[in-house]
């Protein structure tokens with residue numbers, strides 16, 4: 001059985017997978033939520049009661065989904081490729097070979113999400129400093145995306161003006177963009193180069209070079225492109 005609540009653009013679904021002990025125990029439910037959907041159940045309850053709990057859960061997640069929809073609609077999200085309703089992270093393009101990965105708390109979507117930057121050090125370090133210096137500017141009354149822009153003192157590349165291909169530069173080693181579900185997120189630190197690589201490709205490449213140094217699980221070596 002699948003009960004759906006249709007909205008203008010999206011469909012939230014509730015599936016009743018099986019009813020083994022029904023009505024002593026509730027049916028197994030499947031939902032695409034970023035949080036657990038725990039059903040409270042009395043033997044005299046009906047499926048309508050679960051549906052009503054489902055509606056209440058939808059309501060409680062509305063703010064989270066609105067925040068994610070704004071990000072998906074207005075920015076170039078590099079990862080995940082097709083976010084599900086339960087996905088709480090987004091890697092957002094903020095420039096050439098620079099992106100920020102945000103992990104949003106579905107229960108507190110208006111609080112500062114966990115952020116980390118991907119890109120060359122000389123681009124990423126100033127962004128980290130801005131974010132830390134501007135933490136006090138975070139305003140739970142305005143949207144998550146607007147807060148991120150305010151804290152980073154920048155506008156994100158807009159979907160209206162730029163193409164996704166402007167940010168999805170292929171790996172300098174395997175010449176592909178997607179490799180086993182990963183994208184090239186390791187970037188050469190030399191400002192004149194900035195070539196991105198897959199972590200796996202770069203690791204394999206550097207391991208084969210006698211000039212590379214390894215310390216714990218970090219490997220240092222020359223960029224395959226510019227030899228820096």
Ligand SMILES: [Zn+2]
Nearest residue numbers: 171174198201
């Ligand atoms: Zn590669």
Ligand SMILES: [Zn+2]
Nearest residue numbers: 188193223226
């Ligand atoms: Zn390089």
